[in-house]
Structures are given as structure tokens and as C-alpha cells.
Amino acid sequence: MINLYELLESANGQLFGEPSAQLFDGFCVDLDDIQPNHIFVVLSNEHGDTHQNISEAIARGVKGIICTRPPECDTQGISVLLVRDTSAALLAWSRYILGKYGTKVIAVTGFSGKSVTADAIYQILSSRYTVHMNLDAGIGRLSIPLSLARLRATHKFAVLKLNLIEQGDMGLMVEATQPEVAVLTQLGGSQITRFDSQDSLIDEMRLLVDYLSPSGLAAMNYDDEWVRKLANTTRAEVRTFGLNTFGAAMMAYNVTSHSDRTDFDLRWGSERYTGQSTPLLGAYHLYSVMAGLSVGLHFGINLQAGLEIVRNLRPLPGRMYPIRGAGGALIMNDTYSANTRSTLGDLDWLEAVKRDDQRAIFVFGDMEPPEANSSRSHEVVGERAASVADVLITRGTNAAFAARTALSKGMNPEQVHVTYADRDALSILTEHYALSDKDVVLVKGGPYSRMDTLVRALLDGNSDSDVSQLSQRQSGVVPSSAPVMPDRLSWVEIDYDAIAGNVRAIKRLVGPDVVVNAVVKSDAYGHGAVMVARTALFNGADYLGVSSIPEALELREAGIVAPILVMNFSPPHLIRQAIQHDLTLTVYDIDLMRAYDRIAREVGKRLRVHLKVDTGMGRLGALPEEAIDLVRHLLNFRYLETEGIYTHFSCADSDPEYTRLQLENFRGVIRPIQATTGFKFKYIHASNSAGTLAFPEGRFNMVRTGIAIYGMHPSDTVQLSPDFKPAITWKTTVAQVKTLPPGHPVGYGNTYVTRHSERIAVLPVGYADGLRRAPNNWGEVLIHGRRAPLIGRVSMEKTVVSVDHIPNVAIGDEVVLLGRQGQETITAEA
Numbered sequence: 001m002i003n004l005y006e007l008l009e010s011a012n013g014q015l016f017g018e019p020s021a022q023l024f025d026g027f028c029v030d031l032d033d034i035q036p037n038h039i040f041v042v043l044s045n046e047h048g049d050t051h052q053n054i055s056e057a058i059a060r061g062v063k064g065i066i067c068t069r070p071p072e073c074d075t076q077g078i079s080v081l082l083v084r085d086t087s088a089a090l091l092a093w094s095r096y097i098l099g100k101y102g103t104k105v106i107a108v109t110g111f112s113g114k115s116v117t118a119d120a121i122y123q124i125l126s127s128r129y130t131v132h133m134n135l136d137a138g139i140g141r142l143s144i145p146l147s148l149a150r151l152r153a154t155h156k157f158a159v160l161k162l163n164l165i166e167q168g169d170m171g172l173m174v175e176a177t178q179p180e181v182a183v184l185t186q187l188g189g190s191q192i193t194r195f196d197s198q199d200s201l202i203d204e205m206r207l208l209v210d211y212l213s214p215s216g217l218a219a220m221n222y223d224d225e226w227v228r229k230l231a232n233t234t235r236a237e238v239r240t241f242g243l244n245t246f247g248a249a250m251m252a253y254n255v256t257s258h259s260d261r262t263d264f265d266l267r268w269g270s271e272r273y274t275g276q277s278t279p280l281l282g283a284y285h286l287y288s289v290m291a292g293l294s295v296g297l298h299f300g301i302n303l304q305a306g307l308e309i310v311r312n313l314r315p316l317p318g319r320m321y322p323i324r325g326a327g328g329a330l331i332m333n334d335t336y337s338a339n340t341r342s343t344l345g346d347l348d349w350l351e352a353v354k355r356d357d358q359r360a361i362f363v364f365g366d367m368e369p370p371e372a373n374s375s376r377s378h379e380v381v382g383e384r385a386a387s388v389a390d391v392l393i394t395r396g397t398n399a400a401f402a403a404r405t406a407l408s409k410g411m412n413p414e415q416v417h418v419t420y421a422d423r424d425a426l427s428i429l430t431e432h433y434a435l436s437d438k439d440v441v442l443v444k445g446g447p448y449s450r451m452d453t454l455v456r457a458l459l460d461g462n463s464d465s466d467v468s469q470l471s472q473r474q475s476g477v478v479p480s481s482a483p484v485m486p487d488r489l490s491w492v493e494i495d496y497d498a499i500a501g502n503v504r505a506i507k508r509l510v511g512p513d514v515v516v517n518a519v520v521k522s523d524a525y526g527h528g529a530v531m532v533a534r535t536a537l538f539n540g541a542d543y544l545g546v547s548s549i550p551e552a553l554e555l556r557e558a559g560i561v562a563p564i565l566v567m568n569f570s571p572p573h574l575i576r577q578a579i580q581h582d583l584t585l586t587v588y589d590i591d592l593m594r595a596y597d598r599i600a601r602e603v604g605k606r607l608r609v610h611l612k613v614d615t616g617m618g619r620l621g622a623l624p625e626e627a628i629d630l631v632r633h634l635l636n637f638r639y640l641e642t643e644g645i646y647t648h649f650s651c652a653d654s655d656p657e658y659t660r661l662q663l664e665n666f667r668g669v670i671r672p673i674q675a676t677t678g679f680k681f682k683y684i685h686a687s688n689s690a691g692t693l694a695f696p697e698g699r700f701n702m703v704r705t706g707i708a709i710y711g712m713h714p715s716d717t718v719q720l721s722p723d724f725k726p727a728i729t730w731k732t733t734v735a736q737v738k739t740l741p742p743g744h745p746v747g748y749g750n751t752y753v754t755r756h757s758e759r760i761a762v763l764p765v766g767y768a769d770g771l772r773r774a775p776n777n778w779g780e781v782l783i784h785g786r787r788a789p790l791i792g793r794v795s796m797e798k799t800v801v802s803v804d805h806i807p808n809v810a811i812g813d814e815v816v817l818l819g820r821q822g823q824e825t826i827t828a829e830a
């Protein structure tokens, strides 16, 4: 319960307008989490600003607002508090409410294992006391006040996870919570953090242990060298715990992992407790158990009693939570979070429990920030996976590094699958491997990779409670409307499930006898060549098309073995590489063909080629009369293997008559060749996306589809069916907002001049990023779900838009340059 006047006083705030409601049930920061009698907390910090969400929050029923500047919308009937810094204000209130109820705080911190540790402490203490615990940690220090809104006067203890996200967090959280007990789980083992250095992280942690009073307790993981370093400065009693480590006050040993429990013996001082067990899985969870026991001891719960509770602990949803899934397979859901340390711990478990007659399948999604962007972290996992898993399935761009490493460590390529779309990871599991009770499937990934959706899809119909557990667990972890300021100034988001669906739609359209060549040239039209290529190959494409040899080599480098047609000029000095990597080249000129043949003979391996015919586009290709002649030569070059013949339409999307003429010209080349030489091309192809859609007769036995894969209409007249979906969204953020006086020019060349006083937003994106420069004032972007026109000339990396008609635009607001925002869309076609 939150009292308006207590909040006002403790947070040193100011009322804006007349107060209305005075008692509230909770705080909320995320529009999607709003409940009726809550206070909406506006965030305005280095991650962004949510003042823009105030009116929507009111519309969704909040009764109070706490913010840093007066709202610009109508706040009649709402209690509005103004403070300097909302998160500092809420922490001040946290301190107040803990003091008011006299609740003692047990602070749990570290990089992983916090939730399970907090839960173990909570369960053990709850056997004797009334205890509060904060459930969600994904929002950093705000999780403390958010949770304390549920604190009651009867709560003797509050178990609070202190989630360190950035430098400075710990000092603020310690001040707010004044802990009596600190529990440190794990600090080392992460490949990268957001702290200046590992030492500065330790300094931050030291604030917590040094705060403790002599009557307090520091419960510490003795096996973590970084935690150990903190043991000597605190005034509190130190209680260490370790796994098989002599020197720790409490030690678990004789650990054996099973698929449904972990058995262990416990030593504490001279006492021994043998034959213990817990349903928590993964030996590393014994740290959580020992932390719980240590805290219990401090508050008078003896080990016998504590171990009894440990025997009945339940795994938390999403943290090594076992589920019977499809075919009776054991699915281990560990998708709540993922860093290197916890992932390696999971693989240890997999290695320990897997019986010889079982198959160990490891499904791995991108880890969480900041490790999410570290290829090195993912490689470390891949190396371990290679020695543990029989099958490795990765989902996502960084998880793919794990697959690459696993392959380089000798894992069988047939059992390594790199995917980007959910549905692909799922169909490999269910169709390719047909799960059975002989399978142990470990699913692991960070919150943003949403691997829980995959687990959900794997569940048998009979696990309803698991399903509801699963759907609860992500709330608060991935903020949907809370600000997340991106690292880049402009970026694209790709929906690979959309790509997968589009390729399937094309394959359905052309049928089993026509090969789909997925055109992924120019980095797959900006969608990521490797990712699109893999996704297309999983969903019905059997050939890939690129422009140049280097583009093809990028795909080979990533381990893609499908045939690749290079559709542009291939300079002779690259032909060796092309042959070594088994590429298919385009030929159209006798001198080049001769050079290619000579090099192939030197290499001692034939080069596959397709002859390109210019049937009317006037671009690359041999003219029809030459083409017939060239084929005769081609058949005489012993080191050139003629696999196909093709042409390209110039107006399949606009001029059916001309396209029919091109088709006729094309047939006029193929017919005499077959008649005179008897040669049959393996592949005959002509159609791009527009041709594929509009001219079924031009499909022959291969189509080369580009734009349709990306879900874009070839033209106004040749349209995709509703089965297709665009896959790309291009975004940037607001860099500055200001009001220009009348008559003020904007941008290079002063091509735009304000007529009246005009509010503008500067965007940190420009033509270097691909936002076209000319003509002046050519388009619009989306801000707050509304259209904002470009004004003035687009610069290399800056652009200006008018936001006169859009209230509350602020620095950090999301801007959509391409794609959907709210109800509005800017299509690539437009």
C-alpha cells in the first residue's frame, strides 16, 4: 500500500494540481503492466524518457503519476507528484517504508543465481517468520520499490534481489534498503560487464558488505574468487559456502545430479549431514541451497530443519524447470536468463544426467545483455557444448557463434543446426529429430531471445500448469514500453519468422517441381545474408542467389553448403576460390569462359556455370543469336559443367506483353540448342519475384525470388497475397527537440524555412545510413505512432522532422523510418 503523503514527504516531492486518490496498490513503469489503482512511474534517465506515455497510462486507469516535469496532458482526477528523479524518489520511499515497518532486509546479489537463492532463503525463513520477497529483477534498482509496494507491517524480513545493472546502482540500493544480511552468489565468469572494470564492480559490491553492521551476516560463495576477495573488510560475521572446497565454512560434497533431483552430503564445521537431496537441478544450485541454510542459521533455523525445507524446494519457472514435453522427452527449461557461467553450469548438468541410451539436445538462444553482443561468450559455450551435446540447435545471431565453435571442435555437422526463426528451431526438434522419452532437451537463452516460446511449443497437452508458469515468468523481464535506449543510433530489426513464412508461401505457390532460388544478394536486401539464407533453406529454398563471389564466400564461411549461383561478373582472379568453394557462376562471354576453363583445369576440378541470355533487358547476358553459339563452345570446355541457362525480365511487374516477348525469345534460344545438340539443361529459369507471381508459364524449373522473400510487393500491379509479411523495421531515436522561430532555415542549403514558430526533432540518421537525400522534403517518419514530415535536406548522419503536431516528443523516443509503429506504417514500397 502506498500513501500519497508518505510518498510526497519521503521522496521530497511536490504536488502538481489538486490531489485525488491518496492510497495506491502499487507502482508501475510499463504501460503493459498497468493495474487500476496504481501509480505510473515516469522514467527519465540515460535510458530514455517515458513522459510521452502519461496520457496512455491515464487512459489505462492509473490513479497517480510520479514524474519529473509537469504533464502536458489533462490530469484531472489524477494525483500527480513532481520529483527531481523518479527512481531516487522511489528508493527514498523504500527506505521510509522499510523503516516504518521495521522490516529487516536480506540483500541477494551477484550475476547469476539470485532468484533461486532468494527463493531458497525465502522458503527457509518462511518456516518460522512472515517474509516478503521481490519477484522480478529485470528492471534494476526499481524492482525494490515496485516490490515493496506489497510490504506489510507484519513482514519481519524482506528478501530483496539487488540487480546491479550499472555503476552506481549498489550505493543507491544499499542506502535505500540498509541490509542486515548480504548474500553474494557469483561475480566472476562473465565475459563482459557494463562496469569500468572487474575491480570497479568489486568496489561496488564492497559498498554492500562494508555497510553491514557487526551483528549482520555476509553469506558468501567461497568458490568465486571475486566474492572471496570481499570477505576481509566487512565487520559482519562472514559465512562462506562452497562445492567440494575445503576452506569454506559450509561445504556440499558427494554431489550427484539426476534428472529430477540433486543428491549431496553437507558438512558444516565438524557436523556432517549425509544423504541430503533437493529437487533443484544443476549442481550450481547447491550454492543457493547453502546460502539459504546459512541465512537460516543466522536467524535460528538449524540445519536439520533447513535441510528438510531444501528437500521440498520447487524449481522456479524458467530456471532449470523440468517438463515432460513432446514424445515424452524431458525438456529442461532454463530460459529465464543466460550468461556464460550459468550456461556452462547447465551443460555440466546435461553431461551428468545423460544416460548412454539417451540423446542430449542443447537448444541455445542469444544470451542476455551485455553478453548478448559478445561473440566470444557464445564461443565459450559452443566449445563446451561440443563435448556434451549430441545435437546442438542455435537460435539467433550470436548463438550462431556457438555452433561455429562446436563445429570447429569437431562436432558432427549433421547434428549442428543454426536457426534464426522460432519455427525453424522447433521444426528441427519435432520433425527432424522426432522427440521421444530417450531425449533430454536443454533449452537455454537470455530473456530477449524469448526461448520460452519454443518451450511452450514443445509442451505436451497435459502440462497446463507448466504453461501458465511459463507465461507468467517473462513479465517484468522484458520491458515492453519502458525505455530501452539502444546502443546504436539507427538499427534494423528483422522478423525471421516472417522470412520463413514468406519462403514457404513461395514454395507452396510454385510446387514441388520448381526449385526456389532465394536471392540474398546485397546482404539479403539489407536483411542479413547469412540469417536469411539459412532461414530460406529451412523453409523450402534449395538454391541461393548472390551477386558476387565475395558474397557467396561469406555464406560458405558461415557453413552454408547449399548451391549458390553468382549472378554478376566474376573476375578471373577469383575463379580458383569459386571452384574451391563449389560456387555456380554466370557465363555470357567467350573470353571469360575460356579463362574460367583454363583455371578450372589447373585446379583440377570442374566449375559449374549457368549461361545468361539477354532476351530484351539490354543488361548482362549474351544476345540470343550469340547464346546458341556459346552453348556449343560451352559443351566443348571440359572443365566447365553447364548446369543451367537463364534470362532476366525487365518489366515483369509492369508490362506483361514485353515479358511474353522476352519469354518467347528465351524459348527461341533453348529450343534449337536442344534440337541440335540434344543437351538438356538441369535448370532453366527466368523469373524474379514479379515473374513468379504473374507468369506461371515462366517458372520453368527454377524461380529466383528476392523481394517477395522480404515480404514486399514487386509493384502496384503485381501484389503479394496476404500470406506474405514484411520482415524489416528500421528505427532511430530522437536526438534533440526544440522550437525554431518563424523564418528559421533548416539543414544544408536552407531549403526549408519555418513559416511560424515550429517544433522540430533532430534524428541521428542520414544518407550514410541509407535514408535518401533527395528530393528535398520527400517523406515522413513515425513518432508516437504518428507521421512526422522530413524537413530540409537529409544530411550524412542527421535529419530533421517537424513534430509541431505531436505532443511530448523527447530525447530518446523511438522513431520508425520503415515499418510499423502503433497503427501507422511506412512501407518499403512507399
Ligand SMILES: *Cc1c(COP(=O)(O)O)cnc(C)c1O
Binding pocket: 519, 521, 567, 648, 687, 688, 689, 690, 704, 705, 706, 707, 708, 714
Ligand atoms: C536481383 C535479382 C533477382 C531477384 O529479383 P526480385 O525482383 O527481387 O525478386 C532475380 N534474378 C536476378 C538475376 C537478379 O539480379
